[in-house]
Amino acid sequence: MATQPRLNKYAVVTFLFAIAATKAASNKIPDDGASWWSHVATLADDGMEGRNAGSPGHHRAAKYIADKFKQAGLKPGGVGGYLQPVAFNSLRIVEEESSLELVRDGVATKLTLGKEAYMSSRVRPAPTVEAPMVFVAYGLQIPEFKRDDLAGLDLKGKIAVYLSTGPPGLPGAISAHSQSAAERWKSLKAAGAVGSAALSVASAESVGWARASQARLQPSMYLTAPGFNDQVGHNIAITINRDYSEIFFDGSGHTWAEITAAHRDGKPLPTFPLTCSIRAKAKTETKPVKSENVIAVLQGTDPRLRKEIVVLSAHMDHLGVNPALKDDPIFNGAMDNASGVAALLEIASRLGSAPSRPKRTVVFAAVTGEEKGLLGSRYFANHPSVKGTIVADLNMDMFMPIHKLESVVVLGIEESTLADAIGQSAREAGLKILPDPAPQQRRFIRSDQYSFIMAGIPSAAFKFGYEKGSPEEKLQAEWLAKRYHAPSDDLSQPVDKPGAARFCDFLGRAAELVANQPERPRWREESFFKRFERRK
Ligand SMILES: [Zn+2]
CATH class of the missing domain: 3.50.30.30 (Glucose Oxidase; domain 1)
Known part of the structure; x- marks a missing residue:
């Protein structure tokens, strides 16, 4: 896959910035997915340099996300603003x-x-x-x-x-x-x-x-x-x-x-x-590195329930740049995970402008350091920069809108009562919920929901669904073989934008239902993960 000429990409991005601003002002999720895609196009542009945690490109992405949260009418949930600083040491084997x-x-x-x-x-x-x-x-x-x-x-x-x-x-x-x-x-x-x-x-x-x-x-x-x-x-x-x-x-x-x-x-x-x-x-070499999570708050309306927080999360970091790859050194991370952050921004815009706000508080968390081992989410789950008790996490990472949306896979759905709200949202959207088609890929522990699970919080993660033996399964496997963690996970790949927009609708509605359900989400009695619950 050849890269597009750089100058063109920059021109496109300036244009898309303009579109993004207009769409956010109208506060609607268009069915064609153009608004969702405008965020993907910005975050996965070469100018973001692959958003490696701690890099200037990552920081630029964080500022873009904070701006969009602000435009959506959300309150800052970081430390003195939308950003929550996270301190790291990097380690390289020489x-x-x-x-x-x-x-x-x-x-x-x-x-x-x-x-x-x-x-x-x-x-x-x-x-x-x-x-x-x-x-x-x-x-x-x-x-x-x-x-x-x-x-x-x-x-x-x-x-x-x-x-x-x-x-x-x-x-x-x-x-x-x-x-x-x-x-x-x-x-x-x-x-x-x-x-x-x-x-x-x-x-x-x-x-x-x-x-x-x-x-x-x-x-x-x-x-x-x-x-x-x-x-x-x-x-x-x-x-x-x-x-x-x-x-x-x-x-x-x-x-x-x-x-x-x-x-x-x-x-x-x-x-x-x-x-x-x-x-x-x-022989090792270590250096201090600073990065950040971006945290925004939609305050709940119920005086009692608003102390309980439903987190929507997606990681914004990716793999940066590898100068040794001469043809295309930039890991744009369009699906991994500009796609998920873009969904977060779409849902923020939708819930931020809805006529009635949810009863529980909804916190939007774009986190750093996922590619380094789920670190930004782990830091946030253990040191939240927002007041209240986190009662659920709904995570989006590489939800893979590369074919028509007919069903979804919800990792962890059998483990908690989140299944009720998620199931209702899926029914309303006419989507089937399919079992994880690839449990050997261990996706349940390979993204940020796992940081919340380990902190005792009922969590789930969301993907486009596909049936075993279907052409979609083949597409997904080919994508993993060719583009996963490769520079070709970029803006030139085929994407189903209307499907992505519908997915945002489904997930935003699920978040709303979780935030409004009378009872706080809980692990099922028989769930293996119940053991990580911490009573507060
Ligand atoms: Zn990744």
């Missing part, structure tokens, strides 16, 4: 001064970083690590389902080598939760491990090796506020290229081919020590 070796029978084989494997900067690596490797199947402990992959294993001082997916047959949300970085590390650490190495199977990969490996070069970010480091003691995290996984199993009595076949067939996986160790040296 690969030229770092190394990874596979040691077997005293012989060390150098692994080329980015080819056979790489060290993840999502954990803060220790300067040196040397430790034997143990294969731990999926590395999961889920007592409710009597699953303990670590039973009988000696992991003290070892690197746990795990399959970066879950076994078939577990409910999607629970499987996703137990595979989160925090949960997996909690189990591995308690069993004595000092590091981890992830093996991947094709069916669970969201990007191929080339894109994942290239992404490793971007610095990771960490919240500086206390209480957010869930990777303490994780001295090294290695990601292994699927094409080279077999070498780690040499001499173990098992093969990678055998493991992947067992996983595919849903058979139990063996656990066993490998015959090799990892010897690693890591």
Whole structure:
């Protein structure tokens, strides 16, 4: 996909700014989706430089969003304005001064970083690590389902080598939760491990090796506020290229081919020590980085219920610029997630100008640092800059309006009473609610709703729906393969704008219904996620 000439894009944007201003003034969501698209076009323009958290482009996007909230008649909900500052440290692994070796029978084989494997900067690596490797199947402990992959294993001082997916047959949300970085590390650490190495199977990969490996070069970010480091003691995290996984199993009595076949067939996986160790040296570089969430408030009308807050969230950050990509270095992030922020702005405009306001307070949160590990939302959910109690989160991330809208997928719908309001809105809009067609993609924990879930708040996330085996499923899969986290997620891709506008209607109405329902949303008694509730 070729990029458009830069000068043209800028001219288009100036024009779209003008259109956006006119549309906001009329306070209507047009059915053709032009207003929604005008926000996408601005946020995903090359001038926003891929909105990397902490970058000037991200800051420009934040100011645009704050302006639109103001035009929609919403009150500032940040600190002294619409912005809530969020402080980070960035961490980069200096690969030229770092190394990874596979040691077997005293012989060390150098692994080329980015080819056979790489060290993840999502954990803060220790300067040196040397430790034997143990294969731990999926590395999961889920007592409710009597699953303990670590039973009988000696992991003290070892690197746990795990399959970066879950076994078939577990409910999607629970499987996703137990595979989160925090949960997996909690189990591995308690069993004595000092590091981890992830093996991947094709069916669970969201990007191929080339894109994942290239992404490793971007610095990771960490919240500086206390209480957010869930990777303490994780001295090294290695990601292994699927094409080279077999070498780690040499001499173990098992093969990678055998493991992947067992996983595919849903058979139990063996656990066993490998015959090799990892010897690693890591040089890191850290820097302070400032970024921001943009928070706006639509005050509720009911004197009692307005103390309860319904959050609508969408992340505004994306992956920035990679100068090594000569043809098109900018990650515009049109679907990921200018689309979601644009929906947030459309819903803000709609609810802000509605003749009657909802009873509960609705807070609009455009958050930073999602691509760095859901950090802006995590900060907001734990340090809200608004007064009141957050009782629900409805999140939009890559809702994928790339074909006709006939149905929606609502991640987490079976977990809470949010289902009532969401179901009603879907019925009114003539939309079917379909089950998650791709639970192995773990989407329930891969966006900002998860920050709220972990803070005990009933949450749901929304996508365009599609049936299994349909042409739409194929389109979605092709999109993931070609454009997800690639520079081609830009403004030149085909998008169903009227469908996106209808989706905004559906979601805005769902938010309104949640904000007006007599009872505060709650987790269902049988929900796995009820355990994270904090009584206030
Ligand atoms: Zn993303």
